[in-house]
Amino acid sequence: MSGHTDEHADPAVAFEAAKLGVWTFLATEVLLFGALFTAYTVFRMKYPEMFRVEHAKLDRVLGAANTVVLITSSLMVVLGVDAIKRGKARLLEAYFGATIFLASVFLCVKYIEWTKEFHHGNFPGTNLFFSLYFMLTGLHGIHVLFGMGVLSYVIVLSRRGRLSEAWYTPAEMSGLYWHFVDLVWIYLFPLLYLVG
Amino acid sequence: MAHGTGNPRRTGIAVFVALLLLTAVTVLVSYVDLGLWNVVVALLIASAKASLVALFFMHLKGESRLVWGFALFPIVFLSLILIGTLADTMLR
Numbered sequence: 001m002s003g004h005t006d007e008h009a010d011p012a013v014a015f016e017a018a019k020l021g022v023w024t025f026l027a028t029e030v031l032l033f034g035a036l037f038t039a040y041t042v043f044r045m046k047y048p049e050m051f052r053v054e055h056a057k058l059d060r061v062l063g064a065a066n067t068v069v070l071i072t073s074s075l076m077v078v079l080g081v082d083a084i085k086r087g088k089a090r091l092l093e094a095y096f097g098a099t100i101f102l103a104s105v106f107l108c109v110k111y112i113e114w115t116k117e118f119h120h121g122n123f124p125g126t127n128l129f130f131s132l133y134f135m136l137t138g139l140h141g142i143h144v145l146f147g148m149g150v151l152s153y154v155i156v157l158s159r160r161g162r163l164s165e166a167w168y169t170p171a172e173m174s175g176l177y178w179h180f181v182d183l184v185w186i187y188l189f190p191l192l193y194l195v196g
Numbered sequence: 197m198a199h200g201t202g203n204p205r206r207t208g209i210a211v212f213v214a215l216l217l218l219t220a221v222t223v224l225v226s227y228v229d230l231g232l233w234n235v236v237v238a239l240l241i242a243s244a245k246a247s248l249v250a251l252f253f254m255h256l257k258g259e260s261r262l263v264w265g266f267a268l269f270p271i272v273f274l275s276l277i278l279i280g281t282l283a284d285t286m287l288r
Contacts, residue, residue, distance in 0.1 A: 020262070027270035038278050042200075067219050071215045071219065078208040079208060082208070093218075113274055122239050179253045182249060183246050191238070
């Protein structure tokens with residue numbers, strides 16, 4: 001995500017290099033979440049009954065609502081990147097702004113859910129299911145927060161007139177990251193809320 | 197800079213609608229008790245959704261073999277971790 005590569009490289013090559021950089025970073029992210037997914041698999045096979053009972057305590061309607069919120073936010077990113085490819089900087093800012101708004105809705109719903117779980121006496125130390133639930137959704141929430149920061153940075157760049165149809169690398173790369181955050185949730189939602 | 201064929205906005209919205217439908221299906225199926233099949237169906241639908249996101253939103257479709265390699269190698273490693281760990285914990 002650097003604007004400095006275009007000084008010494010062909011812009012198309014710089015764009016490819018940035019893309020490979022992001023995909024490499026995403027590979028480390030897959031393994032970060034992968035370790036927790038592995039723990040989930042091992043303990044779910046060991047204590048299927050406990051997972052079945054505990055997962056029913058989550059609110060799958062709120063989880064589904066948050067899934068819709070994240071999917072919609074991903075569409076906003078797609079439309080934003082498409083806008084800047086056509087040179088429409090203001091439109092990019094509007095779409096990315098919508099993404100950030102939806103991300104904050106997601107975190108608010110998450111806050112409500114965690115509050116409910118605390119009220120019912122379910123804490124990270126309650127049992128293995130809730131340990132994994134709080135770890136996975138917490139780590140994912142941190143990624144949502146980080147994504148909001150990155151998207152805000154892209155909006156600032158765009159406001160300063162740095163992005164155009166000729167150079168929109170930051171928009172594209174932040175989009176890749178955001179879609180990945182959506183992708184993680186696509187697995188988290190059924191595994192935690194639907195099948196336990 | 198890979199571009200799919202057709203209007204990218206229309207493709208984006210079509211994928212979005214497909215993702216919403218698949219979400220609805222996976223939630224509805226979760227209310228039916230299929231035993232072990234609940235997990236299988238949930239994971240299949242999640243993987244279908246993840247593939248749609250990767251192929252179209254992250255436009256892996258139309259990317260070079262190099263980018264595909266970068267995208268797939270963590271999945272290979274993740275399977276190694278999963279299989280290796282399960283081989284240990286299940287057969288201990």
